[in-house]
Amino acid sequence: MLGKFFKKPESPDQDRVPPGQYLASGFPVLTYGDTPQIKTEEWLFKVWGKVATTKIFNWSDFMALPQSEFTKDFHCVTRWSKLDVTWTGIKVLDFRLFVTCYGSIGGHKSTKSLSGKRLN
Numbered sequence: 255m256l257g258k259f260f261k262k263p264e265s266p267d268q269d270r271v272p273p274g275q276y277l278a279s280g281f282p283v284l285t286y287g288d289t290p291q292i293k294t295e296e297w298l299f300k301v302w303g304k305v306a307t308t309k310i311f312n313w314s315d316f317m318a319l320p321q322s323e324f325t326k327d328f329h330c331v332t333r334w335s336k337l338d339v340t341w342t343g344i345k346v347l348d349f350r351l352f353v354t355c356y357g358s359i360g361g362h363k364s365t366k367s368l369s370g371k372r373l374n
Contacts, residue, residue: 260334267337270327275335282334306354320348 260276271277283289294313302308311319323342329335 263335270337271335272329275329275333278334278336281336281339282330284332301353304356306356309353316344319344319352322348 259279259282261279263271263275263277267277297313299311299316300308301310321342322345323340325338325340327335327337328339
């Protein structure tokens, strides 16, 4: 796994990398075959099932949701790590405010939003 794209972690980063992992010099793209090209005009994100109302977000709707940016280390199950990766997107904790789910825990049914507030 070592070579041009991966290296063994050295101090001070050694403590940030799990045992057996290698540091990636870039962000590896591990795919098989062509990457699908999806037009944002055709992109949809649908939330359905145990929800109060089925919701469909198009690209503009989704990108208008609250965006967050944070920097974290990324550790892949294929034994590579990338440190200090900046991520931008919609947190699940923010997204849950736009969807009301129904569910049950241990056979006890409840009607709650994803934020945990009782609806009725």
